[in-house]
Amino acid sequence: MNAVSELTPVLSEEEIRKRVTDLAQRISADYRDESLVMIGVLKGAFVFLADLVRQMTIPVEVDFIRASSYGKADTSSGKVSFSDDTGTDLEGKHVLLVEDILDTGRTIERLIKRFKAYNPRSVGVCVCVDKPERRENDFKADYVCFLVEKGFLVGYGLDYAEKYRHLPAIYALKNSTSEEAK
Ligand code: IMP
Numbered sequence: 281m282n283a284v285s286e287l288t289p290v291l292s293e294e295e296i297r298k299r300v301t302d303l304a305q306r307i308s309a310d311y312r313d314e315s316l317v318m319i320g321v322l323k324g325a326f327v328f329l330a331d332l333v334r335q336m337t338i339p340v341e342v343d344f345i346r347a348s349s350y351g352k353a354d355t356s357s358g359k360v361s362f363s364d365d366t367g368t369d370l371e372g373k374h375v376l377l378v379e380d381i382l383d384t385g386r387t388i389e390r391l392i393k394r395f396k397a398y399n400p401r402s403v404g405v406c407v408c409v410d411k412p413e414r415r416e417n418d419f420k421a422d423y424v425c426f427l428v429e430k431g432f433l434v435g436y437g438l439d440y441a442e443k444y445r446h447l448p449a450i451y452a453l454k455n456s457t458s459e460e461a462k
């Protein structure tokens with residue numbers, strides 16, 4: 281079926297650039313003189329993390345973990361699977377998980393539990409978009425770039441069925457097959 285899609289601008293490149301720079305400065309100040317490992321949650325966070333680390337004013341290590349909860353749909357499957365361990369030695373270091381979107385909160389809850397097992401000094405969370413509408417727990421991220429009340433967002437790393445990740449700004453997707461867009 282050929283779904284009719286429509287993109288509505290939500291966050292411009294300019295707004296994203298400004299907020300990412302501010303956030304990187306805050307994170308740099310909070311972790312100055314500390315060993316910080318920033319861990320991007322793939323695939324969605326690859327653009328956000330790349331922008332964020334280039335604005336950091338302290339040295340950081342970077343690694344990635346791959347999480348999948350959506351498959352090809354826009355509603356959570358309820359299951360989250362992860363790739364193998366990152367391989368970075370995290371003992372005694374501060375870990376900052378970098379996520380694209382905080383939605384139900386399931387993915388991040390599982391990730392925190394997983395990373396705490398490596399005995400880091402702390403596990404923090406930084407998200408590009410906090411979307412509280414469908415939250416299922418009381419989780420609050422340490423760093424939030426944008427708060428967006430609702431909608432299914434694409435662009436700036438975010439996808440719908442693997443499309444739109446390459447767009448430099450963030451859009452809400454209206455799709456005739458998507459419950460989210462209604
Ligand atoms: P959670 O476990 O429900 O918090 O799911 C978070 C993950 O679902 C994010 O990392 C995204 O990959 C995906 N996701 C949630 N909402 C959206 C959205 O609006 N657009 C694109 N992906 C989303």
Ligand code: MG
Nearest residue numbers: 322323324380
């Ligand atoms: Mg994701």
